[in-house]
Amino acid sequence: MERLDKTVKEAEKIVIMGIGNTLRSDDAAGIKIIEKLKEEIKGRKGITIINCGEAPENFLGKIEKIKPTHIIIVDAIEMYAEPGSIGIFQEDEIKDYPTISTHNISPTILLAYIREIIKAKTILIGIQPQNIEFGEEITPKVKKAIKIVTEVLIEKLKERTR
Numbered sequence: 001m002e003r004l005d006k007t008v009k010e011a012e013k014i015v016i017m018g019i020g021n022t023l024r025s026d027d028a029a030g031i032k033i034i035e036k037l038k039e040e041i042k043g044r045k046g047i048t049i050i051n052c053g054e055a056p057e058n059f060l061g062k063i064e065k066i067k068p069t070h071i072i073i074v075d076a077i078e079m080y081a082e083p084g085s086i087g088i089f090q091e092d093e094i095k096d097y098p099t100i101s102t103h104n105i106s107p108t109i110l111l112a113y114i115r116e117i118i119k120a121k122t123i124l125i126g127i128q129p130q131n132i133e134f135g136e137e138i139t140p141k142v143k144k145a146i147k148i149v150t151e152v153l154i155e156k157l158k159e160r161t162r
Helices: 002-010 025-041 056-066 107-118 140-159
Strands: 014-019 047-053 070-076 086-090 121-127
Touching: 002 070, 002 086, 002 121, 002 140, 014 025, 014 056, 025 047, 025 070, 025 121, 025 140, 047 056, 056 107, 070 107, 070 140, 086 140, 107 121, 121 140
Parallel strands: 014 047, 014 070, 070 121
Antiparallel strands: 086 121
8 A cells, every 4th residue: 555655645636547347347346436536536636537438548638638747547457366356556567467458558558658648657556357247247356345445545535635
């Protein structure tokens, strides 16, 4: 959690990107977190929350205009771990953990754009999915992870003094 603490405390402007597909079971994890954050964090200065769905590349122009200092990406990713496991990765570690293949852009390309064009520091909060087959039901272990990540993000973002 140190990485998350540091990101939130250092940031002048934060963009939180939720990535996922609500029709592919656990792949909806990032979207479910973003939906809850939008309810809890709305109106907070310096925080922008974006539901990117399956196509985060469609929001890069908007994010570039915001000029964030930090970006937090929330997504279901294959970590080769127990379903529901949570990982927090810095940019240089993300290339080893490819995002679930339902998304249109590779994490390497997405992060290169963020680094080179937007010039923001980036971390990824990943949840290990159990099931990414078609369906809207999220598995119990991933539901629990979604709840944990959401609660921690809300707590950290509400503590922000900027």
